[in-house]
Amino acid sequence: MLLKKTLPLLFLFPLLFQGCTNQKVIYDESHPSNGLKPVALKKVEGLKSNTPTVKPVAERPLSAAVLYHLLSGEIAGQRGQFTQAVAQYMQALKLEPDPKVAERAARIAVFAHDDRSALEAAQIWVKLEPSNLEAQQVTAALLVRTGQTDAALAHVEKILSLTGKTKKTESKGFMLIVALLSKEQDKQAAMAVMDKLVASRQQNPAALYAYSHLALLVGELDKAATNIDKALALKPDWIDAHLLQANILIRQGRNAEALKKLAAATAAYPDEIKLRLYYARKLIDEKKYEQAREQFQEVLERQPEHVDALYAMGLLGLQLRKLDQAQASFEKLLKIGKRVSATNFYLGELYEIKKQPQQAIKYYRGVTKNPQHIEAQIRIAGLLAGMGKLDAARSQLHRIQAPTLEVQLRLYLAEGELLQAAGQPGEAFEVYTQALEHMPANARLLYARALVAEKIKRLDIAIQDLQLILKNEPDNIEALNALGYTLVDKTDRLQEGMNYISKALTRKPDDPAIMDSAGWAYYRLGKYKQALELLHRAYAKMxxxxxxxxxxxxxxxxxxxxxxxxxxxxxxxxxxxxxxxxxxxxxxxx
Structure with a gap:
């Protein structure tokens, strides 16, 4: 539903354009795709609104005709009749050229995908309020959307003039424009506007940075690389520019060069924590764990309680099996009260590695928050079972309240695994059977029961369960391999089993477990040469x-x-x- 209330609440329509007067855009290194994204914040520091105070429509006398069109537009919107809503608002706007009516009309028209009406309303709005930053953005976006790049440029220039009173706010103004243009589907039109904007600003590092940023977002990587190099030549101490340069190089597949640039920048500006952290994370991406650890250590020498660096040092210590280092980092996090649940989880894991189950259980019990809470409880059960306390382990699992079916499935599987590890495959079979009453035909449960059924010599159930999986999921590689191997190893249906294994091997030719099954099938068929070839390959891999x-x-x-x-x-x-x-x-x- 578009409109939930009528006048005087004219301004409830959701913001359809992300950029607005009270937003700024900054670099955000956490973006999963390329490390850069425009981030909306609450206000732009140092900027004052130039928008004149406008008396809302509902506070001024309205003619009967205007009121009729406004109310009709609201009612049409409530009914989802957006074309009629746009028409009514445009009629009201012709009778009452008010900025709030124009804004409302423009937004409804955008929502209705009526770009012509949206642009007409936006142009009236921006004419009535030329210093309204949001009006300028909406108008510029609609002009880009309709291919009018020269006209859009004038409004983009106005956006810059409204924001760029100082170098600091000018930079934010450029990034506001990046946020605006990057959202347009016509990337060529967006870049054309940016080309025109930056053409006369080739000595302005903020302009070149913004151009590079937009070029990266729209996939123009060569342009992005060229312009960020220019920006850094003009302003070599700009840390965000070094980060952007590295991201561009990585997007181009030039990872080694990116690391080299980051190393040089870090050496030149050793106290820039953001730069050093970013460099460390990229080293991790390249699996250069020891070098990454050194960078995090440099951060901690400057800021001994830096939470991200402590957490990373703990995780790297686990990864590199430097357990004392990991323990020290995690214990310091607990001491300062940061990331308590996650830290307890990894301390539990650390003590598991040290084969100190009581200590591991102690820390796992300190994991109170998702997403690791359930996993910690399951690990406690595993540790109890490993200590010979199988009943306590099962009780531990039964006490866990599963918030979703996926978690409940995980608990069923965990209990079955504990029972198998304890040498009780029959009990595990019963657990899986009871679980299947609640989750019939679940492939993971059927697969688990099939494997344990074979162990207790219920070959009929094993074959039946695997066949049911394949009935529902004909390309399930695990089931193809398991059924084929079972038939080859336990029955005289050798060629049928070989057919299943061959299907699995075709889909996953480098899997050593499937190679092993195929080799064993050839052996059972008397084809020793083929068997040895596959088994040697499988053993070399695993x-x-x-x-x-x-x-x-x-x-x-x-x-x-x-x-x-x-x-x-x-x-x-x-x-x-x-x-x-x-x-x-x-x-x-x-």
């Missing part, structure tokens, strides 16, 4: 004990017992308690 057991068996029956022993011995050293591996070795070597 030296897993199950793959080792398969590869060793095929090597043994092919007459290469020495190679088989070597594979088995190496795998046994890594996983001395692996049941399948030990069974295969006993079968052939004892």
């Amino acid at each position: 030296p897993d004990p199950e793959i080792a057991s398969h590869l060793g068996e095929v090597l043994w029956v092919s007459g290469n017992q020495a190679a088989a022993r070597k594979i088995w011995d190496a795998a046994l050293q890594q996983t001395p308690k692996h049941e399948l591996l030990r069974n295969v070795m006993r079968r052939f070597m004892e």
Whole structure:
């Protein structure tokens, strides 16, 4: 519904243009696509409104005809009849050329995709209030939208004159224009206006920066790179320009060059925290974790309680297994009371790595906020089970209140996994079966039950569940592979099983688990050469004990017992308690 109330509440119509008098645009490095986006803030510091005080329409006497058209427009809008609403407001505007009526008419016309009427109303509005920054923006945008770039330029220049009283506000004015033009679908028209605006300002770094920013947003990367270089040549100490330059280089695929530029800028301006943090994050993106850690450490030497740097140092410590460093960073965050839940979560993880389950549980219990709260509770259950407290672990899971079906599914799966790890596959089967009563045909539950059904020799259920998954999801790669392997390994339906595995391998040819299944299928079909080729490739990618057991068996029956022993011995050293591996070795070597 467009309009919820009639006069005198004429100004409830939502703001359809993002730029307005009380906004500014700044650099925001958190933007996921390129690190840059216009950000609306509450006001532009240092700017005073030049808009004259205008008495609202509802406060002045209205003729019966004007009132009729305004009310008719409101009613039409409430009914979703936007074309009629626009027509009524345009009639009211002709009878009463008031800026508020013009603004309302322009906005309704924009909403109705009636650019001609919107532009007509906006031009009346801006004529009545030439110093109204919002009126200038709306008019400029509509002129760009209708391809009138020369006319749009005049209003863009006016926007700049209204905002650019000082160098600081001039820069904000340019970025206001970037925000305005970047929202237009016709990117060429938007760039044409910017070309004209900046043509006479080639020695103005703010203009060149704004041009580069818009060029980046619309994908004109070469223009963006050229102009940011010019801006930095004029103002080499502009930190935001260094950040923008790096973003452009990264968008161009020149990541190494971006890091080199950032390193040079950081060396030149060592106390610029924003620059150093940004450089560190880009190093992380390139998986240069040790170098990133050094940059965060530099930040902490300047600001010992910098929250982002402490948090990053903790995470990098976990990543690099520098656990003492990670612990110190996280404990300092707790001491200053910042990011408490997230910090407790990662301290819990740290103590899991240290194999100190009681300490891990202590910190996981301190995770009170989403999104990590549920995961922390599940990890507590896993730790309890690992300590031999299976009943307590299950009770822990049962106490968790699932806010969504996805979380409830996660809890069912977690309980089944705990039971399997405890050597109770039959109990796990029952958990999955009960869960399927609440979530029938759920692919993840069916898959989990199929795997455990095979372990308890309910091959009929395993095959049935995997077939049901494939009935609903014919391209489910995991189910194709699992069903194929089950048929090949446990039945005489070898070619049928091979067909399923082949489909999975076609869709994911480099997956070592599927290669292993295919190799085992060839072995069962008596094709040892093909089997060895696939099993060697699978083991090279993933030296897993199950793959080792398969590869060793095929090597043994092919007459290469020495190679088989070597594979088995190496795998046994890594996983001395692996049941399948030990069974295969006993079968052939004892």
